[in-house]
Amino acid sequence: MTEISAWDTRSVVRLFNALGAIVVFSVVFGAYGVQFIFLEPPCPLCLLIRIGMLATGLGLVLNALFGPKPIHYGFALLGAIFGLLVSLRNIALHIVPGTGSYGDAVFGFHLYTWAFLVFMAMIVAIAVVMFFQRQFDPPRGEAPKVVNVLAVIALAFGVFLAAANTFTTAVECGIGPCPDDPTKVL
Amino acid sequence: MDLPTPLIASASPFYWIPFLFLFAAFLFALWGTLREDSGELGEVEEREK
Numbered sequence: 001m002t003e004i005s006a007w008d009t010r011s012v013v014r015l016f017n018a019l020g021a022i023v024v025f026s027v028v029f030g031a032y033g034v035q036f037i038f039l040e041p042p043c044p045l046c047l048l049i050r051i052g053m054l055a056t057g058l059g060l061v062l063n064a065l066f067g068p069k070p071i072h073y074g075f076a077l078l079g080a081i082f083g084l085l086v087s088l089r090n091i092a093l094h095i096v097p098g099t100g101s102y103g104d105a106v107f108g109f110h111l112y113t114w115a116f117l118v119f120m121a122m123i124v125a126i127a128v129v130m131f132f133q134r135q136f137d138p139p140r141g142e143a144p145k146v147v148n149v150l151a152v153i154a155l156a157f158g159v160f161l162a163a164a165n166t167f168t169t170a171v172e173c174g175i176g177p178c179p180d181d182p183t184k185v186l
Numbered sequence: 187m188d189l190p191t192p193l194i195a196s197a198s199p200f201y202w203i204p205f206l207f208l209f210a211a212f213l214f215a216l217w218g219t220l221r222e223d224s225g226e227l228g229e230v231e232e233r234e235k
Contacts, residue, residue: 047201054208058215065219155215162209170202178201 006141010067013135014143018064018150020125024057025157027118031111032164040103044178045090047169049115052083054165056122057158064151068135076126084119087112 028050034040042050059076063069090112094101101110109117129135172178 044201051201051204051208054205058208058211061212062215065215152219155212155219159209159212159216162205162212166202166205166209169205173201 006139007144008137008140009132009134010137010139011143011147013068013129013132014064014147015150016129017060017068018147018154020122021057021060021064021154022150022157024053024060024118024122025154025161027115028053028057028161028165029157032161034103034106034111035168038104041172043090043102044180045086045093046102046112047165047178048086049083049090049112050165052079052086052119053115054158054162055079056083056119057154061151061154061158064147064154067139070136073126073130077123080119080122080126084116084123087116087119091116 031042031046031050035042056076056079059072059074059079062072062075066072090102093099094110103111106114169178
């Protein structure tokens, strides 16, 4: 017999990872909103930022589904650092006055600036969550149902966004380099 | 002055490929989740045996 519904450190951390994954996937979903509602196609660097977001989310989803492991955190951190560097590059491209910007501002910041802040927050959050050493202990019982449900929701969200981005990026860029200043939404 | 094309943007034009890799990774995670013995309960029961 196994224990049921153990709200131990491991389960709480799994829940946080599922919520974190849903947050980063929501940001990518929001970028789709900007793409199709405000008709702003993503620039090449914006696509790389999405890749960073999905890679970060993948690491968090793996933690939520299979339990926290250093390899999952490593993957999430690499994705977040990659996205952070790309978004910083995107900010730097437009930081000199008179060089313009890409797209419209959302709540006062451009999307790549928001992405930089999100990646920064993810890196700090992952570092803080990793302080809790007992999350790496073997499971003592099955986690509460809400943890597994949220983990599966996050996974489904990730599968959908990865598939959708593969399709829309292939359609937008076709064979060859993605356009620097795209005009085609899809 | 024109800004130089970002090295990272010119080096990897096929951005759908990393998305495809991520999609495959997500599917792999889905497959792992659907496997009968992959759940935490299975792990616990296996250890108890």
